[in-house]
Amino acid sequence: MPHLSLTMTLALALTAPAAGAAAPQAAPRGLKAADACVACHRTSSPQVVADWKASRHSSVGVGCVDCHGDGHRTAADVKAARMPTPETCAPCHEAQVAQFKRGKHAFAWAAVKAMPTFHYQALAVREGEKGCGGCHKLGLKSEAEAQELREVAGGYGVASCDACHTRHLFSKAEARQPEACKTCHMGFDHPQWEMYDSSKHGVRQELKRQKVLPATAAAPTCQTCHMQGGDHEVRTAWGFLAVRLPMPEGDKQWTDDRVTLLQALGVLDPQGQPTARLGLVDKAQVARLDQASFDVERNKMLKACQQCHSGSFAATQLKQADGLIRDVDHLTAEAVREVAGLYRDGTLKKPVAYAAAFPDLLTFHDAPTPIEQRLFVMFLEHRMRAFQGAFHASPDYVTWYGWSELTRDLTEIRAMAADLRRNRKVDALLQAQPAPAPAPAATRK
Secondary structure (H helix, E strand, O other): OOOHHHHHHHHHHHHOOOOOOOOOOOOOOOOHHHHHHHHHHHHHOHHHHHHHHOOHHHHOOOOHHHHHOOOOOOHHHHHHOOOOOHHHHOOOOHHHHHHHHHOHHHHHHHHHHHOHHHHHOOHHHHOOOOOHHHHHOOOOOOHHHHHHHHHHHOOOOOOOHHHOOOOOOOOHHHHOOHHHHOOOOOOOOOOHHHHHHHOHHHHHHHHHHOOOOOOOOOOOOHHHHHOHHHOOOOOOOOOOOOOOOOOOOOOHHHHHHHHHHHHHOOOEOOOOOEOHHHHHHHHHOOOOOOHHHHHHHHHHHHHHHOOOOOHHHHHHHHHHHHHHHHHHHHHHHHHHHHHHHHHHOOOOOOOOOOOOOOOOOOOHHHOOOHHHHHHHHHHHHHHHHHHHHHHOOOHHHHHHHHHHHHHHHHHHHHHHHHHHHHHHHHHHHHHHOOOOOOOOOOOOO
């Protein structure tokens, strides 16, 4: 079965205990134990001390040793300082940590590690905090993964909670602002913050901050919709990839298109049967695989919308966005079929890593040909921007960064496919021609 080892890797990552899952720590030991730390760090890292002093932790007696332990005492034993994990936060923030562990952010590390081409990238991009790992470190990790990350990233990147409540202030006010989401939700297939910022939601939020609008004005943030009541699960109805089960009733075209996309994602085989990746997608919770789980998240979003809008208006807007997914699925599926046709007739060599008759969209980050690269960008950038823009009230992203690019992608993929077939026929004709007879040797006088 394709990528069975990757499936096993993700399954182990999702079921393993979180990094540093030791017994819950004792109650905070107060500020007295922090005096020695502050005396030294006031000089070596003064802003860290300033942030901690301004924090809620400081005011309630949570000191340095409560999070870092007391193993580090001098400049010679820095590595003995314990780096916090979600388990460090759990004794005081039990409900929030439990919610986080059930939500999509908790799977961020396992999800990126399961991407086949992730492992081909430079070390700083993979494991450090400079590329993919800089955002995906938010996810839970096994102890082995946490240890590997400590060695590569200098001990950082295992805490999860500090991705939003940044060290050492750990401010709720910071995490409640839309800018807290900005670092990870910008660009390529994650431009949700840019969509929000340019939407009426984001514009009104900024005008409210500037006091142009009154304090009572409706101006939702990311957290208003995605973290209702402070819920740290942060889920959406469609999931990250906007592919789901069951198939739509009474819409054969969308059913066929969705099957094609699931086959190109390796979730269904060429006969339409589930593969090992379906279990991977289920565990990583990047898609909704039954109607009930979809409805739970959709009803949550409707509830959020109805804080400002009527129920009928909210339902209509979400239904229109669903319809846009149907339309972009058709454009993308047509492009997938074009590339799959090149595999079938031998014009393109099928990827070694995926034996089925479909392109593998999860390995196309480093695709060997321009047409395969274009399909990857079409799916993971332009399709994502179109449907995400619809749900984030961004007409610009839907139209110009999404739909227009998708139609251009399909046109160019069809043209490239025609050129590849034409060149293949020319090559075959040239190879079929008999070799020219050797010229007669020159006659000696």
